[in-house]
Amino acid sequence: xxGPRVSSAMAYSADPGGASSASSSSSSSSSNTTAGTxxxxxxxxxxxxLFKRFIxxxxxxxxxxxxxxxxxxxxxxxxxxxxxxxxxxEAVKRGxxxxxxxxxxxxLKKYRALKKRYYDDRDAxxxxxxxxxxxxxxxx
Numbered sequence: 001x002x003g004p005r006v007s008s009a010m011a012y013s014a015d016p017g018g019a020s021s022a023s024s025s026s027s028s029s030s031s032n033t034t035a036g037t038x039x040x041x042x043x044x045x046x047x048x049x050l051f052k053r054f055i056x057x058x059x060x061x062x063x064x065x066x067x068x069x070x071x072x073x074x075x076x077x078x079x080x081x082x083x084x085x086x087x088x089x090e091a092v093k094r095g096x097x098x099x100x101x102x103x104x105x106x107x108l109k110k111y112r113a114l115k116k117r118y119y120d121d122r123d124a125x126x127x128x129x130x131x132x133x134x135x136x137x138x139x140x
Contacts, residue, residue: 041080044088047092050072050076050095051076053095053096053099054069054095054098054099057099057102060106061102061105062105068102075095076095
């Protein structure tokens with residue numbers, strides 16, 4: 001696919017040359033606000049994974065994908081000052097719960113679309129009885 005291939009050591013390295021050193025890896029893992037090269041903040045791996053889950057699930061959400069991406073980014077930036085590992089894990093748990101809720105909305109959307117394809121409005125009416133439907137269809 002497009003782009004250069006990067007080894008896993010280079011992808012997680014803090015310095016631009018790709019060589020990992022003990023000082024750069026220990027300093028980047030101890031703080032969530034300082035990064036290796038340009039002073040850009042680093043993201044906790046669980047938070048990055050959660051954001052990727054939001055992006056992946058947001059493709060099928062009834063609203064456009066940028067809506068889900070922006071809401072996820074907004075929620076992550078709201079909690080960017082968390083430093084305690086327990087607080088970060090609790091926030092990630094809440095985020096994963098939201099991903100499950102989004103999946104539920106998507107499943108409901110797909111179920112309703114499927115139901116519309118195979119049943120007309122009268123068949124989908126829960127108040128109609130089988131006897132009434134048989135009387136209407138077969139004249140019994």
